[in-house]
Amino acid sequence: xxxxxxxxxxxxxxxxxxKFLIDPMLSDKQAWDGFAGTARSHLRNPLVALPxxxxxxxxxxxxxxxxxxxxxxxxxxxxxxxxDSLILTQNxxxxxxxxxxxxxxxxxxxDSNEFAGMTIIKTGGQHGSDEAYANPDIAARxxxxxxxxxxxxxxxxxxxxxxxxxxxxxxxSLSAWKPDVVVLNAGFAxxxxxxxxIMGKEDVLRTHELMPQAMILASxxxxxxxxxxxxxxxxxxxxxxxxxxxxxxxxxxxxxxx
Numbered sequence: 001x002x003x004x005x006x007x008x009x010x011x012x013x014x015x016x017x018x019k020f021l022i023d024p025m026l027s028d029k030q031a032w033d034g035f036a037g038t039a040r041s042h043l044r045n046p047l048v049a050l051p052x053x054x055x056x057x058x059x060x061x062x063x064x065x066x067x068x069x070x071x072x073x074x075x076x077x078x079x080x081x082x083x084d085s086l087i088l089t090q091n092x093x094x095x096x097x098x099x100x101x102x103x104x105x106x107x108x109x110x111d112s113n114e115f116a117g118m119t120i121i122k123t124g125g126q127h128g129s130d131e132a133y134a135n136p137d138i139a140a141r142x143x144x145x146x147x148x149x150x151x152x153x154x155x156x157x158x159x160x161x162x163x164x165x166x167x168x169x170x171x172x173s174l175s176a177w178k179p180d181v182v183v184l185n186a187g188f189a190x191x192x193x194x195x196x197x198i199m200g201k202e203d204v205l206r207t208h209e210l211m212p213q214a215m216i217l218a219s220x221x222x223x224x225x226x227x228x229x230x231x232x233x234x235x236x237x238x239x240x241x242x243x244x245x246x247x248x249x250x251x252x253x254x255x256x257x258x
Contacts, residue, residue, distance in 0.1 A: 001155050001181075003255050005051055005250040008071050008223035009163070009185055016152040018116040019060040022160065025223075026076035029126060035070075038226035039190035045071065045218060046223050048178075051253030061116070063181065064084040066162045067127070067145035068094050071224050078102075088113075090122060090146035092205055096134070118155075123147035125164025125174040132194040142197060149177045155178035156258050163220075165196060166203050174211055181258050185220035187227030198230050201237045208243045209241065217248045217256060 004012040009023040032043035051056070063085055065073045080100050081087075088104045089095040095106045109122045114125035126133070127142040147170070164170050167203035174182070184207060188200030198220060207216055221231055231249050238244040248256055 001150075001158060002255055003158075003183070004052075004219075004255040005218065005219055005252060006052065007046060007252050008227075009066075009220045010057075010072075011160070012060070012221065013058065013150075013158075015150050015158065016064070016116065016118045016155050018118070020064055021057055021060045021070040022064045022083065022148075023225070024057065024063060024077040025067055025071050025074045026050065026057070026080055026114060029074070032070070032074075034225035039191050039192070039228050040225045043225040045113055047225065047250060058082070058085075062088060064148065065094065066089045066099065066148065066160075067143060068097055069143075069145075069163070072163075072186055073098075088120075090144065098115040102151050111165070118150060118152040121149040121151070121177065123149060123159070123162070124169035125162055126167040126169070127163045127165070127168065128191065130210070132191065132197065135194070138191065138194055147173065148152050149173065151177070158258075159183070161185065161199070162222070163198050165199060166206065168182055169172060171210070178253060179211070181217065181256050182211065182214050183217045183219050186218040186229060187221040188229035189220075189224065190225040191226070192227055198227075201234050202232065204238070204247060205241050205243060205249070206248050212246070214246070215248060215258065216246060217250065219250075221249075221253070 002014040011022040013020040029049040034041040113120045127145045133139045145163040148160045150158040157179045160183040187196045240248045
């Protein structure tokens with residue numbers, strides 16, 4: 001498989017002969033305001049430009065939207081993705097929203113899906129702390145987000161955890177699928193008063209301790225105002241903890257082959 005870090009959670013995945021674009025955020029640099037009520041909200045998003053052309057990104061067989069937050073499915077994606085593109089979503093409500101935006105080929109992922117000779121498993125998570133979800137307004141903002149496991153006889157097993165903090169469904173997915181490659185959204189995004197809504201450097205270490213044979217790839221970094229963990233800080237942390245050989249921290253536009 002080839003996995004290209006594009007920007008934020010946007011990934012290009014070539015797996016078992018099929019090309020996927022995951023969580024497209026296609027806006028120009030600084031096209032929209034920072035997220036209100038989050039860390040560094042005065043910064044405009046995205047913080048950085050796309051490393052590849054839109055045409056190159058959209059030359060795929062399918063698009064997967066793990067959830068419809070703006071940094072995973074933005075207005076530019078809604079405008080530039082062809083309306084007949086195959087789009088896979090986590091649930092009916094996301095599919096309904098995307099159909100309302102004019103898309104005609106939207107499918108909802110089941111818990112397990114056979115697709116182009118591979119199996120794609122939808123996994124659970126939690127896009128913030130229990131305290132955050134106890135607040136109705138914050139819970140509504142955070143909503144649901146899924147992860148993805150890709151399996152094929154000729155490929156290593158890939159687990160893209162998605163926007164989640166460390167919760168039992170994440171640990172259960174590691175135990176159940178024993179992935180060879182784990183993509184962690186590790187930017188440690190912060191909501192004011194409620195802390196992290198995705199993983200951070202300690203979660204990278206905990207993942208390695210649970211799955212020492214797996215290669216961890218850190219994504220969702222340095223592209224959105226509220227993601228406060230930098231690549232340099234994470235790199236220094238992996239060296240401090242002696243896990244640097246098991247953690248990849250790709251730059252935007254960098255391709256990793258497994």
